[in-house]
Amino acid sequence: xxxxxxxxxxxxxxxxxxxxxxxxxxxWEFFKTEINSVLIVDMPAEKNDSxxxxxxxxxxxxxxxxxxxxxxxxxxxxxxxxxxxxxRIAVIDxxxxxxxxxxxxxxxxxxxxxxxxxxYCPARFFWNESINLADPDIKISPLTKELEALDWYLFxxxxxxxxxxxxxxxxxxxxxxxxxFVDDQSGDYCDGGFLKDKQGHYKLDMAGLLMRCxxxxxxxxxxxxxxxxxxxxxxxxxxxxxxxxxxxxVDRNSLDYNVS
Numbered sequence: 001x002x003x004x005x006x007x008x009x010x011x012x013x014x015x016x017x018x019x020x021x022x023x024x025x026x027x028w029e030f031f032k033t034e035i036n037s038v039l040i041v042d043m044p045a046e047k048n049d050s051x052x053x054x055x056x057x058x059x060x061x062x063x064x065x066x067x068x069x070x071x072x073x074x075x076x077x078x079x080x081x082x083x084x085x086x087x088r089i090a091v092i093d094x095x096x097x098x099x100x101x102x103x104x105x106x107x108x109x110x111x112x113x114x115x116x117x118x119x120y121c122p123a124r125f126f127w128n129e130s131i132n133l134a135d136p137d138i139k140i141s142p143l144t145k146e147l148e149a150l151d152w153y154l155f156x157x158x159x160x161x162x163x164x165x166x167x168x169x170x171x172x173x174x175x176x177x178x179x180x181f182v183d184d185q186s187g188d189y190c191d192g193g194f195l196k197d198k199q200g201h202y203k204l205d206m207a208g209l210l211m212r213c214x215x216x217x218x219x220x221x222x223x224x225x226x227x228x229x230x231x232x233x234x235x236x237x238x239x240x241x242x243x244x245x246x247x248x249x250v251d252r253n254s255l256d257y258n259v260s
Contacts, residue, residue, distance in 0.1 A: 098110060
């Protein structure tokens, strides 16, 4: 390689292929989410006026791969068949690039055929490290070993969000309301603040939630919080001198534990 060729390649590598910045940008995104993707080196169908080849590379998501064969000793691909846009199927091996018409993963008429003299298939997995010996083609992500810890963190994060919804508000309790609501037309009636039909089944709204009584169902509390109904004492054998409405405050130690 002479000086002119070297300078041309350095310009092409940095200005056209955007190396090495492409690895910290687009390459990093595929590293995070497409660890099993395949790197393909391709050539334009038409030559340019410079006289030098203009190869380019791209990431191929594993979902677009139909089939392939890998050399077990080197980890390099012997050939690969994958889907392209416009119902086309590409076939790359150690001799040529070929593109066929394709539908439902069936190869049809040959559209493009270009030979190359690389001596190997210009395709390889983006990442080398396998998840185990039994599945050498499934690559291990740097996050694989941390998935259990991330699941644990996700559980506590969602639990904290759930706690924020109700832990900030008190729980009210009061006697059950003796509501006598009855819908004369449908036969619906109130039972503990919720509607039942004339067969005695609770009625549900469009969201699958219990339908509240229009008379007493929304009169438990005026603001945010939860309300628990307490059965009314029955006769002289169950005296109850508690206040008709009570407030149960939240356990401050539990709140502190979830934020510390």
